[in-house]
Amino acid sequence: MADNQAGAEPVASFEAGLDELEKVVQELEAGDLSLERSLALFERGMSLSDTCRKQLEEAETRVEMLIRKEGKIAAEPFRPEKSEKA
Numbered sequence: 001m002a003d004n005q006a007g008a009e010p011v012a013s014f015e016a017g018l019d020e021l022e023k024v025v026q027e028l029e030a031g032d033l034s035l036e037r038s039l040a041l042f043e044r045g046m047s048l049s050d051t052c053r054k055q056l057e058e059a060e061t062r063v064e065m066l067i068r069k070e071g072k073i074a075a076e077p078f079r080p081e082k083s084e085k086a
Contacts, residue, residue, distance in 0.1 A: 014055045021048040 024045040028038065 014052060014059075015050050017052045017055070021045060021052065024048065 015059050027033070028045070029040050033041070
């Protein structure tokens with residue numbers, strides 16, 4: 001059971017991190033874990049969540065830098081459609 005322990009090496013991509021985070025959540029939701037395993041998974045999940053959040057922030061910054069307005073590069077926040085709240 002050492003494959004998803006906290007402190008494992010960093011993920012290579014956002015998609016890999018998100019995939020691993022989903023597996024961590026599924027294992028935690030199953031509920032048949034020792035306290036120590038639950039804590040290790042929770043710690044790994046928090047680390048993955050932080051890494052994914054940072055990767056998204058970096059991508060948002062890159063998008064903002066690439067948006068051009070009137071021939072100039074102008075920061076403009078990316079606002080995804082809010083279709084889930086409709």
